[in-house]
Amino acid sequence: MKKLLFVTALIFLFYFIDAVHAGKILPQSKSSKITVSSGTGISVTPRLRSDRQALLIYFGNLQNANSVSYMLIYQTNGQQEGAGGSVRVSEGNTTSRELLFGTCSKNVCRYHQNITNMKLEVTAELKSGKKLIKRYKIKP
Secondary structure (H helix, E strand, O other): OHHHHHHHHHHHHHHHHHHHOOOOEEOOOOOEEEEOOOOOEEEEEEEEOOOOOEEEEEEEOHHHEEEEEEEEEEEEOOEEEEEEEEEOHHHOOOEEEEEEOEEEEOOEEEEOOOEEEEEEEEEEEEOOOOEEEEEEEEOO
């Protein structure tokens, strides 16, 4: 029950932030850099896995950040699902994450079907103190 409430709260937060901030939306195949005017920032490259059952996110230039978090929201058969997490900048200057479109338990995964409306939001707090948000619309 707590997990459902958490996911629901994340979904609400994502759509609220999306309504308040009109962020630039890029396709998943492009790399983009979350930057400030001085040119310092992090790079984020989201891509669908070759079997299209997961989203791969590559992070770079993490030496410029204090913290990085991400949230993925999508619909499957009319129901909203989501996944999120954070990146420990102590992992190094580059790292990646794999977000499955489905659930796994005891090494058995059940993948969602008919996925639509995929949106990824990455939030970075830079060492300069700036907080930046980047949004992506992922095409299935």
